[in-house]
Amino acid sequence: MKASKSLLSIILIVFLVMSFTVIALAQDLEIIPIKVRTVSTPPMENWRGLNFVVAEQDLNADLEAMGDPRRVKVEVIQNKMDWGPYITEFVLAYGADEAPDIWLTGHDYIGTQSDAGRIIPLGGMIEEFPIFNLVLDNLWVCTMYKGKIWGVPQDAEARPLYWNKLLLKQVGWSNEEIAALPGKIEKGEFTLYDMLETAKQAVDKGVVKPGNGFWTRPSNGPDFTAFYYAFGGETIDSATGKLVLDKTARLKYYQFFYDAVQKYGSMGCLGLDWSEAWHPGVTGKVLFWVGGTWQWAEWAELYLKDLGGEDYMWENFGFGLIPAAEKGGKPNSITHPLAYTVTSQCKHPDLAIALIAKVTNYGPNTRHAIASAHLGVLKGQSEYKFYKGSRLLTETLYMLNYTAFLPNNPYWGTYSPITYEALAAVVSGDFTPEEAMDFVVEGLQRELGDKVIIK
Amino acid sequence: MSNNFQLERETSSLSSFPDTKSLFSKLKSCLLPYAFLSPTLVVVTLFFFIPLIMVFILSFTNLDMTNFGILKWWQPANWTLDNYVKIFTNRFFPKILNNTLIYVSMTLVFFNVGMALVIALITTNINRRIGFASRLIWLMCRLTPVVVYIMMWKALAGPSPMGVINKHILGPLGIGAGEYLLNTHPWLFVILVNGFIGASFGMIIFSSAIEAIPKDYMIAAKVDGASTWQTIRYVTIPMIKWPLLFVTTYQTLSLLTSFEQIMLLTDGGPGLYKTEVWSLTAYHRAFTSYFGNTQWGYGSAWAVILVIIGVIMAILYLRVFRFGELMQEPKIDQL
Numbered sequence: 001m002k003a004s005k006s007l008l009s010i011i012l013i014v015f016l017v018m019s020f021t022v023i024a025l026a027q028d029l030e031i032i033p034i035k036v037r038t039v040s041t042p043p044m045e046n047w048r049g050l051n052f053v054v055a056e057q058d059l060n061a062d063l064e065a066m067g068d069p070r071r072v073k074v075e076v077i078q079n080k081m082d083w084g085p086y087i088t089e090f091v092l093a094y095g096a097d098e099a100p101d102i103w104l105t106g107h108d109y110i111g112t113q114s115d116a117g118r119i120i121p122l123g124g125m126i127e128e129f130p131i132f133n134l135v136l137d138n139l140w141v142c143t144m145y146k147g148k149i150w151g152v153p154q155d156a157e158a159r160p161l162y163w164n165k166l167l168l169k170q171v172g173w174s175n176e177e178i179a180a181l182p183g184k185i186e187k188g189e190f191t192l193y194d195m196l197e198t199a200k201q202a203v204d205k206g207v208v209k210p211g212n213g214f215w216t217r218p219s220n221g222p223d224f225t226a227f228y229y230a231f232g233g234e235t236i237d238s239a240t241g242k243l244v245l246d247k248t249a250r251l252k253y254y255q256f257f258y259d260a261v262q263k264y265g266s267m268g269c270l271g272l273d274w275s276e277a278w279h280p281g282v283t284g285k286v287l288f289w290v291g292g293t294w295q296w297a298e299w300a301e302l303y304l305k306d307l308g309g310e311d312y313m314w315e316n317f318g319f320g321l322i323p324a325a326e327k328g329g330k331p332n333s334i335t336h337p338l339a340y341t342v343t344s345q346c347k348h349p350d351l352a353i354a355l356i357a358k359v360t361n362y363g364p365n366t367r368h369a370i371a372s373a374h375l376g377v378l379k380g381q382s383e384y385k386f387y388k389g390s391r392l393l394t395e396t397l398y399m400l401n402y403t404a405f406l407p408n409n410p411y412w413g414t415y416s417p418i419t420y421e422a423l424a425a426v427v428s429g430d431f432t433p434e435e436a437m438d439f440v441v442e443g444l445q446r447e448l449g450d451k452v453i454i455k
Numbered sequence: 456m457s458n459n460f461q462l463e464r465e466t467s468s469l470s471s472f473p474d475t476k477s478l479f480s481k482l483k484s485c486l487l488p489y490a491f492l493s494p495t496l497v498v499v500t501l502f503f504f505i506p507l508i509m510v511f512i513l514s515f516t517n518l519d520m521t522n523f524g525i526l527k528w529w530q531p532a533n534w535t536l537d538n539y540v541k542i543f544t545n546r547f548f549p550k551i552l553n554n555t556l557i558y559v560s561m562t563l564v565f566f567n568v569g570m571a572l573v574i575a576l577i578t579t580n581i582n583r584r585i586g587f588a589s590r591l592i593w594l595m596c597r598l599t600p601v602v603v604y605i606m607m608w609k610a611l612a613g614p615s616p617m618g619v620i621n622k623h624i625l626g627p628l629g630i631g632a633g634e635y636l637l638n639t640h641p642w643l644f645v646i647l648v649n650g651f652i653g654a655s656f657g658m659i660i661f662s663s664a665i666e667a668i669p670k671d672y673m674i675a676a677k678v679d680g681a682s683t684w685q686t687i688r689y690v691t692i693p694m695i696k697w698p699l700l701f702v703t704t705y706q707t708l709s710l711l712t713s714f715e716q717i718m719l720l721t722d723g724g725p726g727l728y729k730t731e732v733w734s735l736t737a738y739h740r741a742f743t744s745y746f747g748n749t750q751w752g753y754g755s756a757w758a759v760i761l762v763i764i765g766v767i768m769a770i771l772y773l774r775v776f777r778f779g780e781l782m783q784e785p786k787i788d789q790l
Contacts, residue, residue: 087520087747095524109747112521220745271724276635410521413748421547421727428726439546446541 030070032348034355037100038078039086040372044297047368048104048154048338049078055358059351072351083109094118094345101346102356107142107337108222110150111410119341120349121148129357134378138403143339145408146241151339152356155365155374157293158333158399159223160319161185161195167287168318170207171198182320186398188328192230192256195288195323196264202287203265211268214260215289218269218277220420222406223290226322226334228253228419229404235415236407243407243415243452245444247437250419252325254433258426267427279303282313290322296392297373314391321402335403337377362387369393375400411451418443507762514538514756520748528752538756547728555733558645558717559710566650567706568699571657576687578658579665586662593658596651605719608648612636638725645730648716653709657702664698665691700776707772708765714738733761 038049056074063070077100081089087109093099099118113119126132126149135153143151168178184190199213217223225235233249236242260266269277269289281289282299291299300309308315321331340359342352359365362378366387369376373392381387382397406412421443422436431439444452489496515534518526527533542548563569574593578586596604615621615633625631637644668691676686692699714735717723723731723739731739741754772778 082743082745084742084744084747084749088742088749091520091523112747116521116523116525271638271721271726271729272635413520413744413746416746417744417748424727428729430727442546446544 028069031073032070032351033073033075034102034346034348034352035100036074036076036078036102036104036355037090038076038104039081039083040078041080041294041298043371044294044301045368045372045374046078047364047371049076051359051364051368052076052102052355054364055355058358059354062354070348070351072355074355091116091118094343097345099343099345101343101348101352103341103343104154104338105151105341107151107153107339108406108408108412110143110339110341111145111408112413113341114145114148114150115410117344119150120344120346121150122152122342122353123149125350125353126152129353131357131360134362134380135360136377136379139337139377142337142405142408151341152353152360153377154338154340154360155368155372156335156337156377156400156403157374158335158396158403159226159290159292159322160333160396160399161288161290161322162281162317162319163288164284164286165316165318166284167202167207168198171202171205171287178318181318185320185323185331186402188324188326188330190323191327191329192227192323192325193259196256196260196266199260199266199287200264208265208285208287209268210265211261212266212280212286213264213288214266215269215277215281215286216267217290218272218274220417222334222336224420224423225406225416226290226332226404227256229332229334230322230325230329231256232325235412236409237453240453241409243409243411243448245415245440245452245454247441247454250440251433251437254422254426254431254436256325257423258433261427261429270424270427275302282317284316293375293392293396294373297371310392319396321399330402332402332404333399334406335375335400336406411448414447415444415452418447510755510758513752514759516752517750518752519750520744523751538753539760541753542756542760547731550728551731551733551736554728554731555711557642558649558730558732559707561642561646562649562653562710563703563706565646567653567657567710568703570650570654571702572661572699574654574658575661575665576691579662580683590655590658590662593651594655597655601715602719604652605648605716608644608720609637612644637721641721641725641730645717645720648720649710649713652716653706657706660698660702661695664695668694696776700772700778703776704769704772707768711761711765711768733757733764737761 034052036049036052040046040048052074053076056072060071063072083106087105090099090103090105090113103119105113105119110119114121132152139153139156140149143149143153163178163181165178169175181190195214199208202208203210203213228235228249231249231252233246233253234244237244257267266288269286278291278295278299280286281291282303296310296313300313304312321333324331340356342349342356346352360378362381362384363386365376365378366381366384368374369381369387370390370393373390375393375396376382376384376387382394388394409415419440422431422439425431425439426433426436441454444454512534513528515536515538516526516528517533517535517537518528574590578589580586581589599607610617611619612635613619613621614635615626618633618636620636621631621633626633631639672690672694673686676690681689712734714732717730717732717735718738721730723729723735737754737757739754740749740757741751742749744750
């Protein structure tokens with residue numbers, strides 16, 4: 001009895017000693033919380049944030065292997081938000097010392113945030129991860145500001161011109177003509193005014209209601225700049241980095257939209273809710289419309305699921321580049337790459353960049369690209385087995401050769417709304433193209449002074 | 456001598472005691488009203504005066520997303536009148552001002568005061584229970600959460616075949632082409648949506664005021680052969696002048712600053728500034744921008760002008776309705 005009591009005491013002591021040893025060892029491990037904030041439309045874009053959760057274990061294994069006592073614990077916050085409130089949230093969170101460690105942003109916001117010191121340059125850290133060499137070179141340009149790299153490209157997209165094949169047939173187009181349209185746009189044989197002319201025919205024949213010939217997005221956003229570029233406009237001066245207003249191109253741009261409303265039965269879309277704008281477009285009430293590749297997945301999921309989703313879309317929708325303004329001109333497509341940045345309130349930027357390196361790889365990036373219909377950002381990704389599985393990504397890949405970007409300038413947020421207000425006034429009939437031009441020149445001079453070059 | 460001294464001491468102590476008490480009660484009576492007022496004073500100071508002063512200062516700065524945390528907005532060296540110059544030289548300034556006047560005056564006249572008075576007059580002149588039930592139904596608009604309420608209106612105004620009005624009213628009557636009514640008649644809906652909520656406030660105030668009028672006056676008017684309209688015109692309306700002033704002033708200021716229903720319904724559209732009112736512009740400038748460049752300083756300047764307009768309107772109302780005379784002691788109490 002006494003012996004068994006002694007044995008029990010010894011076992012208890014050994015157990016306690018072992019427990020304390022384990023606790024002590026565990027206490028040597030430092031758990032580093034890494035907060036990742038992304039904006040994403042569920043469920044299509046969930047991988048934008050969830051890839052970090054998958055990467056957490058991988059990075060912790062690396063840290064353990066190299067004897068680093070730190071372990072990361074990833075917290076992802078992601079939801080669907082407009083860019084304005086999303087940026088405001090970040091700025092206010094930063095002001096309250098509660099900024100995330102990794103913050104996803106559109107490339108065009110990098111200038112503002114780097115000037116304010118809220119994000120850090122990644123130059124030295126990026127070189128420690130050769131995986132970043134896989135990122136397409138032209139996308140790095142988007143995340144550069146004042147000669148430094150401030151973000152790692154996460155995804156890109158094309159913003160094509162879509163059309164409804166059934167409605168084109170009702171206008172009188174043959175199947176062959178419809179099938180040849182993307183090629184004709186690429187060669188500059190089908191121009192913006194050819195598109196409006198077709199839209200007018202659809203309205204005149206009663207195929208679509210007046211106003212529904214051609215639609216853009218319902219509110220300000222990157223898409224409109226593609227039309228300005230089509231008319232030869234430029235937004236940034238490469239020598240000085242200042243914003244540029246090309247008055248000749250801008251006037252042609254306003255004339256185009258003025259004509260679209262007044263002569264060609266189009267543009268009845270501004271001011272609508274998103275669902276009101278997309279729903280008629282994808283349910284056969286609008287002939288031409290501009291959207292993003294990522295919306296392909298959204299439309300299939302939200303509006304056309306009952307009709308057959310993607311199958312229905314492949315049968316009834318076509319897409320191509322934004323046509324050139326003149327015959328033989330070059331078409332284009334705006335891309336608005338998103339990038340992961342590391343904030344200056346991140347206490348372990350080396351771990352943050354290591355996590356970003358983990359998600360910047362064929363597997364995670366393709367997972368996101370396919371689910372959300374975004375274009376991949378890596379060299380050779382189009383040859384990756386799973387990437388090739390997406391018909392949309394494969395068929396829109398050629399658009400990367402025609403992509404143009406928004407300027408990476410902190411004052412773009414001031415410049416763009418002024419040009420859009422004038423556009424909305426032209427569309428509503430409040431301004432003539434010339435009045436719109438005067439309004440823009442006056443507004444840019446008043447708001448930006450010598451920060452913009454007007455020529 | 457000693458007795459005299461004793462008496463003096465007693466007299467002195469007796470006379471000093473009431474003095475002390477009187478001082479305390481004086482102090483108490485002096486401070487007590489302020490003690491009762493203090494919660495209100497604290498709340499108003501914290502949530503109105505301090506923000507107002509901050510907004511006023513911000514309106515002279517160019518604080519925005521790009522310089523938040525960098526610009527020392529509280530330093531006078533960073534104050535300019537640029538935002539005010541921008542507002543008054545803005546090409547859409549007259550349109551936004553005009554929109555605001557239309558919105559406030561139409562909603563106020565037809566609903567917040569007009570409809571409210573009509574409902575109050577009707578519901579106080581019919582069966583008491585039915586009147587009460589009718590007023591309760593009118594309160595439903597105010598009781599419904601604003602987002603739900605606006606979604607209901609959007610469903611009503613929707614294009615055919617989904618829109619209730621198009622499908623069940625205009626369609627069978629052969630009116631219109633089934634368009635989205637918020638695009639074709641945005642102002643009608645903005646005023647209806649706000650008016651249905653606003654009318655309930657005046658309705659309650661007017662109903663209670665009408666109910667409080669001594670029945671003798673009404674009976675006397677009837678005995679004298681007054682018609683219903685004459686009774687309303689010469690007895691009821693003069694007797695509820697004070698509630699009328701209060702509701703008109705309060706609702707004017709309330710409409711000037713309200714924008715949430717318009718934001719959810721049309722967001723100032725369709726098109727460019729079609730239904731954009733002043734307070735919505737202040738909100739848009741200060742808090743929304745697709746490219747994230749929210750301009751807090753500029754938005755504050757729009758808000759400050761709105762406060763000034765509100766104060767001027769309040770003073771005007773007090774003059775027009777002769778507030779001083781209304782606040783005199785009722786004659787019936789003086790008798």
